[in-house]
Amino acid sequence: MENIIDIVPLTEWGLGFEFPLLIAGPCSAESEEQVLATAKELAADGRVKIFRAGVWKPRTRPGGFEGLGEQALKWLKRVKSETGLSVAVEVAMPQHVELALEYAIDVVWLGARTTANPFLVEQLAAALSGANIPVLVKNPVTPDLELWIGSIERLWRSGIKRIAAIHRGFHPYERSRLRNIPKWEIAIDLKSRIPSLPVICDPSHIAGKANLVPEIAQHALDLSMDGLMVEVHPTPLQALSDAMQQLTPRAFINMIDNLNFHFTTSTDYRFIDFLEQVRNRIDSIDQQIIELLAARMKLVEQIGEYKRTNNVSIFQLRRWENILKSRIECGKRLGLDEEYIKNLLQLVHKESIKKQAEILRGNQPNKKE
């Protein structure tokens, strides 16, 4: 991957954005009244900076409401002039980009199905390259970080420097409490891979149900996400798309009032001192964990040598079951989650099997083949 280091921070996008960036609006633009009423209520509150509305809707199955296209872009132009909000739409084809630019749309986003298609992203990147317009990139439907980064990279290579990612969760296949599996670790990994990239959370698509949206939005803020994109509709249950997950403007404003917006860090010297002291202790514990893992591996190697001499197989089911059971019980007594201990031990066991396999094949452990 090329080093993407020059993405413009949100606050310098020139559209009056503050941190965290709040984007809200209906899933789909359905009528001029619906669009304007929602935008006016959001604008009056003052915290939302971008009004979103889908005008081209890529539907999973044919026959659903596919958006009103150019007609709806005219309404968004009115939103802009009457409320001062910036306006954003999803684009999925180069023709969409052309029309969006013609109607002076301020920001566009690529949807989850588009991000997953490198040919399409390449075409969109070409269509957007001279436009000097910010582009938001939703994660692909599948939990594939490389594909997400690939789309961002394609846009960036075509000269777009105002880019943000939108984390909208991943397809769960089976029914779950949430509509999409968040897999927060992927959003965190993206942030570590491209530190200058703002990552915005879309709690509406992760939650799938209006009453779960605030919980997801709070979690995103707890993880230092740079903004929220939320679906807001004046009468959600009558919405032509995503009826279950949209909030009324009132409910949205209420949610924002009650969210805990954290600072990314603190300049208070007591906080800095405290953090440093505790982090020093964590550093020392991590050092000990690694030393203990190395000592454990030495013993595993001894067993491996002995198994080789005595022609005994590497994997020992009974012993492994006992280890899992006793360590999980021990962890539970100390307040540690069963799944956490299990995952950790599986990692340790996998590595010790690998080491013993090397020994059995006659290779020196640690020696490169």
Ligand SMILES: C=C(O[C@@H]1C=C(C(=O)O)C=C[C@H]1O)C(=O)O
């Ligand atoms: C080390 C051994 O070999 C394997 C590795 C184990 C471990 O890492 O603790 C446990 C059981 C075996 O599957 C052993 O037999 O004790």
